[in-house]
Amino acid sequence: MPKLVIREDRCKSCGICVEFCPEHCLEIGDPLNTMGYRPVVLKDEEACKSCGVCARMCPDVVLEVWKVR
Secondary structure (H helix, E strand, O other): OOOEEEOHHHOOOOOHHHHHOOOOOEEEOOOOOOOOOOOEEEOOOOOOOOOOHHHHHOOOOOEEEOOOO
């Protein structure tokens, strides 16, 4: 199971999650989603600590964070 599930179809590329990620492991991706935005991507899965800051900051509830055991 991935640490971070991104609902790419709902992302509006606002970048709030990217800005607030304490580990700097998110970035705005290149491919467009169905709404014409560039959804956020997890650029460094190893750096992700599953803290959930990104999910709490997202205004569109795009991110779902899981703790991997």
